[in-house]
Amino acid sequence: MLSELFAIFGNPVSHSKSPLMHNFAFYLLGYNGCYGRYLLEDGQRLRKTFLSLGLSGANITVPHKEAAFEACDWCDEFANKVKAVNTIVLRDGKLHGYNTDGPGFLKAIDSSTKTILLLGAGGTAMSTSILLREAGYRVAILNRTPERLVPFIQNGFECYDYETLPPNASFNLIANMTSAGLQDDNLPAPISILQPLINNAKSCIDVIYGKDTPFLKLAKQANKPTQDGSAMLLNQGVLAFDYFTDHKFTLDQIEQAMKKAFLL
Ligand code: NDP
Numbered sequence: 529m530l531s532e533l534f535a536i537f538g539n540p541v542s543h544s545k546s547p548l549m550h551n552f553a554f555y556l557l558g559y560n561g562c563y564g565r566y567l568l569e570d571g572q573r574l575r576k577t578f579l580s581l582g583l584s585g586a587n588i589t590v591p592h593k594e595a596a597f598e599a600c601d602w603c604d605e606f607a608n609k610v611k612a613v614n615t616i617v618l619r620d621g622k623l624h625g626y627n628t629d630g631p632g633f634l635k636a637i638d639s640s641t642k643t644i645l646l647l648g649a650g651g652t653a654m655s656t657s658i659l660l661r662e663a664g665y666r667v668a669i670l671n672r673t674p675e676r677l678v679p680f681i682q683n684g685f686e687c688y689d690y691e692t693l694p695p696n697a698s699f700n701l702i703a704n705m706t707s708a709g710l711q712d713d714n715l716p717a718p719i720s721i722l723q724p725l726i727n728n729a730k731s732c733i734d735v736i737y738g739k740d741t742p743f744l745k746l747a748k749q750a751n752k753p754t755q756d757g758s759a760m761l762l763n764q765g766v767l768a769f770d771y772f773t774d775h776k777f778t779l780d781q782i783e784q785a786m787k788k789a790f791l792l
Pocket residue numbers: 589590591592593629632647648649650651652653671672673676705706707708710714715716717735736737757758760761762764
């Protein structure tokens with residue numbers, strides 16, 4: 529019997545742990561699937577590439593989540609709300625889109641957190657901000673490019689750029705949701721802005737995983753508890769796998785199998 533094929537699309541994509549996580553889960557749960565990676569430079573080619581590769585499903589990472597939303601024939605309510613897709617499943621020749629990033633982040637953070645500042649205004653910030661607000665958190669967004677804040681302002685979020693952030697701004701949790709630090713040594717905002725924010729915060733999280741980013745290093749220097757994006761990665765992967773395999777396994781079974789990928 530032929531394997532069902534899955535892949536992650538992104539640019540960059542070589543860093544992604546998703547192939548290891550999903551392949552571990554396919555193997556340990558006895559599901560006939562195989563998961564690879566695809567460096568996609570032009571998001572407009574996502575749909576054509578997905579179909580020509582004969583995939584049954586895919587994950588989408590930076591910077592193609594908005595393009596993935598456009599590429600789908602149908603999206604669930606949450607993906608329609610956030611207009612960003614990180615999981616696609618092929619059903620009856622149609623691309624069905626979901627977003628598991630928001631739920632993955634929500635599960636990863638300490639529920640005693642009340643106020644959160646998201647650094648970045650891309651697809652990840654959009655999906656998490658809406659879910660966090662629905663869960664009762666006060667959420668604000670800080671982004672380098674003011675124009676990118678427009679959809680967040682339209683959604684009623686508290687938004688700042690480097691010029692408008694008040695000097696005494698204070699949040700329990702500062703979350704790096706930019707791609708600064710992913711492939712470079714950049715901080716997600718000027719140090720003069722980050723340092724007081726970190727000092728006023730209880731803890732810091734970077735959604736980038738598997739490395740000590742400049743943002744996490746700065747937070748550690750300020751003696752703040754820190755967390756990378758591994759827990760979010762695992763949580764979003766479990767939910768994506770559940771869609772890929774049409775709810776054949778419990779979330780706990782998937783999580784236990786996928787966790788093994790983090791031992792390597
Ligand atoms: P997008 O491309 O949609 O958005 C990128 C954001 O990063 C923009 O707000 C951009 O700001 C900002 N940015 C990029 N470089 C810099 C810089 N040097 N200084 C300041 N801001 C910068 O990305 P995504 O939202 O899809 O992903 C963001 C990050 O989240 C990636 O690193 C990705 O790997 C990670 N991620 C991790 C997950 C996990 O499971 N752990 C899940 C999902 C994402 P501007 O508008 O000014 O360009």
